[in-house]
Amino acid sequence: MTHPSSFAKPSLLLGLTLALLCGAAHADVTEAEAIEAQLGSALASADFAAKNCPNLSVNDDKVQDLLKRIKKSAADLRAGEDYDEQRTVVQQLEKQQGRAMICMVLPSAHGGYARGVIQKK
Numbered sequence: 437m438t439h440p441s442s443f444a445k446p447s448l449l450l451g452l453t454l455a456l457l458c459g460a461a462h463a464d465v466t467e468a469e470a471i472e473a474q475l476g477s478a479l480a481s482a483d484f485a486a487k488n489c490p491n492l493s494v495n496d497d498k499v500q501d502l503l504k505r506i507k508k509s510a511a512d513l514r515a516g517e518d519y520d521e522q523r524t525v526v527q528q529l530e531k532q533q534g535r536a537m538i539c540m541v542l543p544s545a546h547g548g549y550a551r552g553v554i555q556k557k
Contacts, residue, residue: 468506471549475502476518478550484526489539
């Protein structure tokens with residue numbers, strides 16, 4: 437008798453959770469809106485990484501390039517809903533999975549326009 441996979445890797449679960457939160461986009465969203473949402477979310481993860489993950493770095497050139505494309509500042513995005521939601525998720529996952537696990541998956545957690553914002557050193 438086989439049992440359901442209750443021992444699934446926490447990193448896979450964490451990665452999927454972050455990817456689902458960061459990757460959802462509506463078909464009628466403009467490119468600028470998509471960039472704003474994805475970058476806002478990635479900035480929350482990047483801020484966590486900068487503070488807590490010495491093995492990771494933030495690609496500031498990519499962040500600045502995306503900010504120019506949407507004509508917004510990092511402060512604008514940090515005041516937004518996407519940033520706030522992602523920050524809350526990262527904080528909750530840190531409590532559940534631990535900081536080391538978060539730091540391990542953050543470089544691959546963001547796709548789309550925000551891919552590469554967080555990188556391994």
